[in-house]
Amino acid sequence: MLIELAIGDAYGAGFEYVDRQEVVRHNNLSYRQHPKHTGTLPGMYTDDTQMSLAIAELMLSGDAWTPLNIAHRFVEVFKRDPREGYAEGFYHFLRKNTGGGEEFLAHINPTSDKSGAAMRAPVIGLLADKQEVLEKAEIQAAITHCTKDGINAAQASALIVHFFAWEGGKKQDLAPYLKANVKGDWLSRWTGKVRSKGWMSVRAAITAIAQADTMSNLLKNCIAYTGDVDTVAAIALAGASMCKEIKQDLPYWLYGDMENGTYGKAYIETLDAQLKEKYFSN
Known part of the structure; x- marks a missing residue:
């Protein structure tokens, strides 16, 4: 997952807010260099994945699910592997942090309604208890996105994974399931460019999943929206990886060409295996 x-x-990092004509020309399932973000090379992941690693590592550690422990993890994963892709203000906020989670909590402005809390929430959906998913998604969201829309988007993002992993859900039932459990308009079909609000990325991911039969088509369709497509694709592919109705056919080169440094492909696959063992071994 x-x-x-x-x-x-x-994959989406190469297309984030790129002109539609460029998306149409290059959306061919090969990693691409973004024309402006030259520090993120083809196959490199961004903040969506790095912050998801922080959440996954905390889940595997068994440490208490507290704002301080979560904030510690956010700082730790960035400091050990600084990378671009974060919103500029948040990037500099993390760069200047010398006091770990305590400093993070003391100085963060937690009023965003953008996609940061939603993009790192899918892994929480691996928990078997729906109420625990909702509670933990809200706690981590409130650290940085303590707004109605920020929290709702994070909860819905996590429940996409939970719905397929634990409820055995069908694609056609995903949006009604989210509507029944999280406040927000999750039923309306998304069209057009995806901007920075968290609910937009989640709505677009829901629509893309409902329309997809294969992971390859899902990924291309996420990018075709244009806008904040790396977040849409991250949320959608995480959920769809647990969906029995969607063929797992991502091209082998998307795995092989992903960065594989200390915290790259092999490390992520190891975490995946540990999460599977922890939550699905019985």
Whole structure:
């Protein structure tokens, strides 16, 4: 699940807010260099994946699910592997942090309604208890996105994975399931460019999943929206990786060409295996 999230993020990173004509020309399931973000090379993931690693590592650690522990993890994963892709203000906020989670919580402005809390929430959906998913998604969201829309988007993002992994859900039932469990308009079909609000990325991911039969087509369709497509693809591919109705046919080169440094492909696949063992071994 994490590796598919990372592939969606890394592939989408080459198309984030790129002109539609460029998307149409290059949306061919090969990693692409973004024309402006030259620090993120083809196959490199961004903040969507890095912050998801923070959440996954905390889940595997068994440490208490507290704002301080979550904030510690956010700082830790960035400091050990600084990378671009974060919103500029948040990037500099993390760069200047020398006091770990305590400093993070003391100085963060938690009023965003953008997609940061939703993009890192899918892994929480691996928890078997729906109420626990909702509670933990809200706690982590409130650290940085303590707004109605920010929290709702994170909860819906996490429940996409939970719905397929634990409810055995059908694609056609996903939007009604989310509507029944999280406030927000999850039923309306998304069209057009995806901007920075968290609910937009989640709505677009829901629509893309409902219309897809294969992971390859899902990924291309996420990018075809244009806009904040790396986040849409990360959320959608994470959920769809658990869906029995969607063929798992991502091209082998999207795995092989993903970055594979210390915290790259092999590390992410190891975390995936550990998460599977922890939550699905019985």
